[in-house]
Amino acid sequence: MASAAFDEVWGDAGPGASREGFEALAAWIAETPAQELTRRQQAAEAAFRQLGITFAVYGEDEAAERIIPFDIVPRIFAASEWRNLKAGLEQRVEAINAFLADVYGPRKILRDGVLPAELVLSNPQFRPQVAGARPPHDVYAHICGIDMVRTGPNDFFVLEDNARTPSGVSYMLENREAMIRLCPELFELFPVEPVDDYTDLLLSTLRSVAPHGRGSEPVCVLLTPGHFNSAFYEHSFLADAMGIELVEAADLEVDDDIVWMRTIDGRVRVDVIYRRLDDDYIDPLVFRSDSMLGVPGLMAAYLAGNVTLTNAPGTGIADDKAIYSYMPEIVRYYTGSEAKLPNVETWRCREKQALTYTLDNLDKLVVKLVDGSGGYGMLVGPTASKAEIERFREALVAEPHRYIAQPTLALSTVPTLTEKGVAPRHVDFRPFCLSGADGIRIVPGGLTRVALREGSLVVNSSQGGGTKDSLILADRPRRRGKAAAPEVTPMRSGAD
Amino acid sequence: MLSRTAASLYWLGRYVERAEFTARLIEATIRLDLLSARPAGEGAWESALAVVSAEDGFWFTGEPVSPDAVGRYLALSLDNPSSIRSCLDAARNNAKSVRTALTREAWEAINRAWLFVRDVRVTDGTPAALAMIEKLKAEARGFEGALHRMLRNEASFFVRLGAAIERADNTARLIDVKYHLLLPEGEKVGGPIDRDQWTTILHTVSAVTAYRWLYREGLRPGHVVDLLVLRHEMPRSIAASADEVAQLLTSIGRRLGRQGEADRMARTRQLMLNRSTVNGIISGGLHEFLRGFIADNARLDYAIGQQFRFS
Numbered sequence: 001m002a003s004a005a006f007d008e009v010w011g012d013a014g015p016g017a018s019r020e021g022f023e024a025l026a027a028w029i030a031e032t033p034a035q036e037l038t039r040r041q042q043a044a045e046a047a048f049r050q051l052g053i054t055f056a057v058y059g060e061d062e063a064a065e066r067i068i069p070f071d072i073v074p075r076i077f078a079a080s081e082w083r084n085l086k087a088g089l090e091q092r093v094e095a096i097n098a099f100l101a102d103v104y105g106p107r108k109i110l111r112d113g114v115l116p117a118e119l120v121l122s123n124p125q126f127r128p129q130v131a132g133a134r135p136p137h138d139v140y141a142h143i144c145g146i147d148m149v150r151t152g153p154n155d156f157f158v159l160e161d162n163a164r165t166p167s168g169v170s171y172m173l174e175n176r177e178a179m180i181r182l183c184p185e186l187f188e189l190f191p192v193e194p195v196d197d198y199t200d201l202l203l204s205t206l207r208s209v210a211p212h213g214r215g216s217e218p219v220c221v222l223l224t225p226g227h228f229n230s231a232f233y234e235h236s237f238l239a240d241a242m243g244i245e246l247v248e249a250a251d252l253e254v255d256d257d258i259v260w261m262r263t264i265d266g267r268v269r270v271d272v273i274y275r276r277l278d279d280d281y282i283d284p285l286v287f288r289s290d291s292m293l294g295v296p297g298l299m300a301a302y303l304a305g306n307v308t309l310t311n312a313p314g315t316g317i318a319d320d321k322a323i324y325s326y327m328p329e330i331v332r333y334y335t336g337s338e339a340k341l342p343n344v345e346t347w348r349c350r351e352k353q354a355l356t357y358t359l360d361n362l363d364k365l366v367v368k369l370v371d372g373s374g375g376y377g378m379l380v381g382p383t384a385s386k387a388e389i390e391r392f393r394e395a396l397v398a399e400p401h402r403y404i405a406q407p408t409l410a411l412s413t414v415p416t417l418t419e420k421g422v423a424p425r426h427v428d429f430r431p432f433c434l435s436g437a438d439g440i441r442i443v444p445g446g447l448t449r450v451a452l453r454e455g456s457l458v459v460n461s462s463q464g465g466g467t468k469d470s471l472i473l474a475d476r477p478r479r480r481g482k483a484a485a486p487e488v489t490p491m492r493s494g495a496d
Numbered sequence: 497m498l499s500r501t502a503a504s505l506y507w508l509g510r511y512v513e514r515a516e517f518t519a520r521l522i523e524a525t526i527r528l529d530l531l532s533a534r535p536a537g538e539g540a541w542e543s544a545l546a547v548v549s550a551e552d553g554f555w556f557t558g559e560p561v562s563p564d565a566v567g568r569y570l571a572l573s574l575d576n577p578s579s580i581r582s583c584l585d586a587a588r589n590n591a592k593s594v595r596t597a598l599t600r601e602a603w604e605a606i607n608r609a610w611l612f613v614r615d616v617r618v619t620d621g622t623p624a625a626l627a628m629i630e631k632l633k634a635e636a637r638g639f640e641g642a643l644h645r646m647l648r649n650e651a652s653f654f655v656r657l658g659a660a661i662e663r664a665d666n667t668a669r670l671i672d673v674k675y676h677l678l679l680p681e682g683e684k685v686g687g688p689i690d691r692d693q694w695t696t697i698l699h700t701v702s703a704v705t706a707y708r709w710l711y712r713e714g715l716r717p718g719h720v721v722d723l724l725v726l727r728h729e730m731p732r733s734i735a736a737s738a739d740e741v742a743q744l745l746t747s748i749g750r751r752l753g754r755q756g757e758a759d760r761m762a763r764t765r766q767l768m769l770n771r772s773t774v775n776g777i778i779s780g781g782l783h784e785f786l787r788g789f790i791a792d793n794a795r796l797d798y799a800i801g802q803q804f805r806f807s
Binding site for chain 1: 589594603607608752804806
């Protein structure tokens, strides 16, 4: 499969060649000895280990913390490529927020029959508890990580909209730090857009959505499940970079629908909670009562409008895999224009014809659980064994509504350092989009995940994938110093 | 600052201090066992266990008292909650949960020590044990250095407060064990074994040179007690630790704008130590004095937790 894929640096011609505009990178790869690349890569990984940039794999011993493998060969986007992506991302995130405001509000889209009402209303990700309530400033998905794949020079597809608590942004930032330290010549060679103001923009976003009337200095905190969580490093990294408290549920208490945190100096009122805890766990009085991670009364405070939760409870309905397949219609409905970023073609197995097609083509398709994540609960037809295919066939027939199917795409590859030198490996891309009361902000960059095994399409870190820095080239000539903050793109309001 | 953060920082300070003290204790015991005029043998290792109240725990391992077995238990055993390994596990967990309150340097120092001790499987033989201890002491110094480069705010104050409370406890235990457990029956107070033992205690707290500077007339138990209990200029003495606790509480109180029960207790204790004399302590019973101090220190620890809402 690897041979059929489009390589982002080498094009279709293979190692040594170069696509137009990528000559300098191809030359850098060719001219830097593999040994030297290996040395730098090891230095980066040693630094990550030392900093504790680790993730825990569930089911493994706590001591078995791992670092996500880092690849020293960066991925590069031309300025024009990024411009198109950015426009598409803004449009998509705007539509996601409008969709959420609508389905938890007037539900026009359901009345207009754009997508089946029961698909939304009886979806496990739909939270009737927040229906009719409006979050402060009507923003729901404050932080979105949109997973994208590429199959050709101009062919980008959205694979997944992560609108709940997307992770990975700390790797975007740490990878860049490592690259600047270890491969400074690349930044001499290319005018690269900076990503390091992401945390400033995140804090502005959080502050912009504080409940009305909470003054100019709202108290923002980051709520983590705790240091055993696999993404804890990221939680502490972000809280640190923003200079806000990293709290666990036990640090918070709710009195008269107001959220307080316990400090050595008494109680401090909390206005905005960037929660990295799923809906299910935030409040045992409303969601899972067996959860020890949540704050009793938090939802009442939220519904009373006294605290902002980012992302808002209930955003999961927007990134549900069953809803995903309707995203082109959703984008068209709310923005009035065609989606600039297409979806991957998707068969909804709940529909009879799609099910038949899927069952007939299991060996060619990727089949996913609509509520699965992290590469679990997934069939990759072309590489699956007969037994696995049969197991999925039974599961599909029994509960078709739980599955979608997609073609196996020839994902683009990027030159990657392997044991046998630099070779093409498949990648995906997750840029991070911030939606505040005053508009959408996207830093020019994102997390590139790379499947390190030859031919593999699975890039999830829990499945052995690695990461790369993603350099967005600037239109301007290279110059020193920090670029101006990206402009804010105003969001159109609601469903109207 | 969150109360939980304060608690984690405070315990981080205690655990790192405890790990370092245990490392020093093992080193001193090896020294006592090997280098004294007459071999101290089992007695030295038994008293090392007694210093950290680990006799029962060790007994449950079923192993005979030997340098390797006790050294391993004190250094690496996961069954021993006060082993260096366990302390560093706990210190790192605390540090990890309050990453945001620490500097990168301070976190890296803890993480490096943890990564190092995690990979030590066995300490076979004395040279290996001594090499490990050297490294751990260096890491602890590195952490202390990092700590002193942090902002002088609550975060660094709480870590140092934990360390000072722990250090006071450790020093008191160390002297107490010498007085009651170590000297084999029939050996004369002031005899060669007695002298070796007092020297070893000085070694444990890096005070041999300090002793020579302050007391010109050779080794006397009364002087050692004076040095380790009452001399403010001796960093690990009980008096110095008590001063540090009181100062740190004052610094925290100043930043918060109020003080509480813990401050009062810390100052009362300082006053008591300032009024004490070596002769008074010894004639009233050193053991009683030290037991009283350890209990008092535990009460102060509790009051700190109450005052900052973390216990």
